[in-house]
Amino acid sequence: MLIRVEIPVDAAGIDNLLRKAFGRDDEADLVQRLREDGLLTLGVVATDDEGGVVGYAAFTPVDVQGEDRQWVGLGPLAVEESLRRQGLGEKLVYEGLDSLNEFGYAAVVVLGAPEYYGRFGFKPAAQFNLHCRWPDSAEAFQLYVLANNALEGANGLVEYPPHFNHN
Structure with missing residues (x-):
């Protein structure tokens, strides 16, 4: 198992993984549109011994009150079904956070299960008077600070x- 930053040859495998993992096309189509428009800040893949993509984490730019503050959003995050609950998603998230920290990004937000992302150190964004556009998301919208x-x-x-508004 290798965890690394995505390269162009991974695109088809990422697309396939996202369609299978979510059982629909929305996330795969989203990542494709983000990639085409240069809005994938970082993609982290897990590949098996044959080079097949079995895990993926995408990070995209987000603005705070219309300002670019070098923040990114995490998502989608996907792991092949047969490999779930073995810590692979965790490795993808940690690799992404490490890389973003090295690149000088300031913070990461995520819309996801607090019990999952909380163990990485994500905290409810509402504590910091931050929110996203989706209603009833206060509990799921979380923040991880990279820069002091x-x-x-x-x-x-x-x-x-705006690509995320299609889903």
Whole structure:
């Protein structure tokens, strides 16, 4: 098992994994549109011994109150069904956080299960007076701070690229 940053040859495998993992086309189509428009800040893949993509985490730019503060959103995150609950998703998230930290990004937001993302150190974004556009998402919308000054003057609406509005 190899965990690394995605390269162009991974695109078809990522697409296939997302369609299978979610049982629909929405997430795969989203990642495809983001990639085409240059809005994938980072993609992390897990590949098996044959080079097949068995896990994926996407990170895309987000704005805070309309301002680019070097924040990114995590998602979608997917692991092949037969490999779930073995820590692979965790490895993908940690690899992404490490890489983003090295690249100088300030913070990561995610819309997901608090009990899952909480163990990585994500905290409810509402604690920091931050929210996203989706109703009833306060509990699921979480924040991970990478840079010490990430929260200075940061509050209000965290906006994902418009591509996410199609889902």
